[in-house]
Amino acid sequence: MRNNQTNTLSMLNSFSINNDLDKIKKDAAESSFIFDRLVLKGQSTILFAPPNAGKTLLIINQLKQAYDTGDLNGLSVFYINADDSQSGIIEKTEILATIGVHTLVPGYNHFKSHSLLEIMNGLAADDEAKNVVLIVDTLKKFADTMDKKNMRHFGIKVSEFILKGGTFIGLGHTNKNRDTNNNLVYSGTSDLIEDVDCIYMMNIEDENTDKSGLQTKHIKLTNQKLRGNNALELTYVYEKSENMPYLDMVNSVNNIDSDTYIKEMILRTEKQNYANYISQYNDAISLISNVLSTAKIDKSKLREHLLQHTNYGRDKCIEIIDKVTGKLINFKMEGKTGRKKVYFLITNI
Template identity: 30%
Template sequence: MNNITKFPPIHVVSTKNTQTKPTESPAFSFDQFSLNGKSAVMREKMLTDTFVLDNIAILGQATAIYAKPNTGKTLIVLSMLIESIKSGRVKGENVYYINADDTYKGLVTKLEIAEQYGFHMIAPSHGGFETNQFQSYVRKMIDENTAHGKVIILDTVKKFTDLMDKKQATNFMKIGREFISSGGTLIMLAHTNKNRDTDGKVVFAGTSDVVDDCDCAFILDEVTKTDFKKQVLFENFKSRGDVARELAFTYSITEKQSYKDLIDSVQPLDVATIEQAKKEKIITAKVEKDAVAIEVITDAINQGHNKQPDLLRYAKEAGVSDAKCRKALKDYEGEKLSNSSLWRVVHGDKNSKTYYLLTNNDNSARYYEAAKNG
């Protein structure tokens, strides 16, 4: 008898034609984006409504300030920043002023001021900083959670993005908004167009993307100017928060002053003065618009062509139409020299008119030059 061990039959399982069933994804729901339960963490990151620039720029917001060159935007912003640091509203070590629109001498002067008040001064090609890397620097601050409480001031913003390129401006402000959401503060100084609008107001330069995506936006415009001082007016045209609708300042422009003296000369103006400044601004815009006619009429009178027919003939030869010359003669007629009164008229026989330049301390030529230039 054979002793043979019997083993159970082996069943071979074929792997052919077997498929792994795909994992079913959950149905879409906005629940995945819900912030509920995160309010405590978000509140810790929220900044109090503190002004970095009094009545203009709030901590934790993006603010744009537009002005023509030499209006005083850098001077006034530095003056207001220093006041905020001195009052304790802002810590100087949290402020980074990026000076990308200055001469070497100007940079050194402002650096000394920054050192005195404890805020940071940064400039392109110094210390390894490059403007074309700015967005990547900000991205690192966001990713590394170091943006909270930091204030960045860009002077001027056109050095960091092409304001005429909608795509570039949009991308720039996208990361700017992320910086704000991370607790940062962004203040952007920018230029206006060379030409004013039909109402005589200056207009911000570039596409509207910066304005659309910032929290507050202001136009800063020159109102009056003499040999010794200048008055300027901030006008708000976009706001989120309790910022001023209008704010006026005066500062010295006397020659041979130090920049520190100029900063110290910046003074706010009261409400009544602001209203007067607004009126002066309208007059100044009109004078600027009528500058050619004013210059031609002034030259004609200085050369002895002060009777109306002679004035009109002289103006026509200089390229100023009869209608425009008559209007200017009427608009700037008065008894006391000012931006709105440049000459007086003496009426003679048969409705004749003779014009004489109004004078101020026998220095009319200098004054008219100032009037023509606003």
Template identity: 35%
Template structure:
């Protein structure tokens, strides 16, 4: 039986017919994770509880001589005990301190790299080797890289230089590595007594955690250092370390707010004259607020300053005076605490 004749018009219509209508949002399904897939994702794994998360890019700024190297050398030893290989790159150490640093790292099992101590080598060579390593199929899980300091790796004020380096380090974390950048803060703090990172503002958005170390030095050579998380992608805790005069590090059980104490001391220094005059007025039994203001004005302290000090130092953990309200409207009486 002969084949049925094919209608040419039918073929043309089929070829150029409009496709069946589809949902323009169907492509999104290729990028959507199900609850079952999400359940297979691991929760953030802390290497150091409350502080260091595996696979994160972390920046830790502190003032020069603020305890960051001492603390992170101690934490590096702790991470080794937790079965991590720690590579500590220190380009911010003097020749006089290097010997003790090498001995401590060797005893703890830390892989210590000192590029500036090797003839013809520098941090630039470290970065070049990291780039070559990162271009391979290397697995960096269970590896922690501590860079001391970030400033020695690139020009932190130059956005392009910092961006390129952070791209490399981010790629290392994608291979499972944990990267910790120790950095410097500016010379001056903000109005709350907290430090400010020395480099560009873009860094905050490029890292997983930005954690400040705020030091308080003591006359005996010891130091209290509080940890202040600024930007986090995990539950980073506020904590406090104590560094002894012989550089032994211990974590305190309770958090001590060093920045708050420092801000309080600074304010008391600025308010010292007003505090002394208010104290003299109260000791002279001029305890009514209007009488205190009059007494201080006689000694060159403005009403605005006196009122602010009376209010501020009547509260807090260690008040300088106590306030009582009188029977008359808005009358206040002050007594030394």
């Protein structure tokens, strides 16, 4: 019994990190952002988003930027693609290969989904995790997010990998249904959320499509958990269209500050409201455009023209004229007193 106590005490002493404290401090001091204000080296970061919101696009863009700034120097980065078609795998691998990022795909070169846990376990045990970055796309292909026991085991392996200096980035999906406050909800048990260092929810804040079919999407990342000095909110904008090469979409991603985003959102809202107004009163606006295409008219005559040819009242006719002034039409002060507004057409609708 005494030998067992001695052995146990020796084992307990061997677990102590006291003699490793200087090394741990050094590793902590070297912690830096791999992705600007988003992903810290030596941490586990999870990005949750609805399907097709652009999370993979954002990650690849951030990898390219990190490569350009030298933040990937000395790191071995592995992007594990388990959520793509064959053509998608090819185009993403071609992009990532140019910046030295390795792509792993289940079913190729004997790599399987269950290999991920073995890899993290091996890197931690061999003390080779420090300069390794693992990006998992998506989490549900490697662990059953609805299975509490399974996710607990997965979270422990991620934590062990991180404690040895590894960096883990996971991409996951949110539920189709939102909560009562219209917030995104993570699809799965709470175990993984409890184990990781940093969590972001990514939502499409605004999107619009121009006449050519080009989509512009604004996405906001909101932090739900952090153990470092990660940004609490980040906003990005990117472009997407049916025939746009994937690399062009990746390169279109840009980070915008909150003030710029708010100003742009106000302008977009005003533009959309004006377009809706034009559509709602298209008959009256067409009359204005037609009558001013051949002559200049003062405001009272323009108002009377609308009253005679539409069912709108006097106040509404004045409102319509004022609404399109400065956009479709404009005026000059004329007349004997110089106080009469005479309108002219700026452009056709």
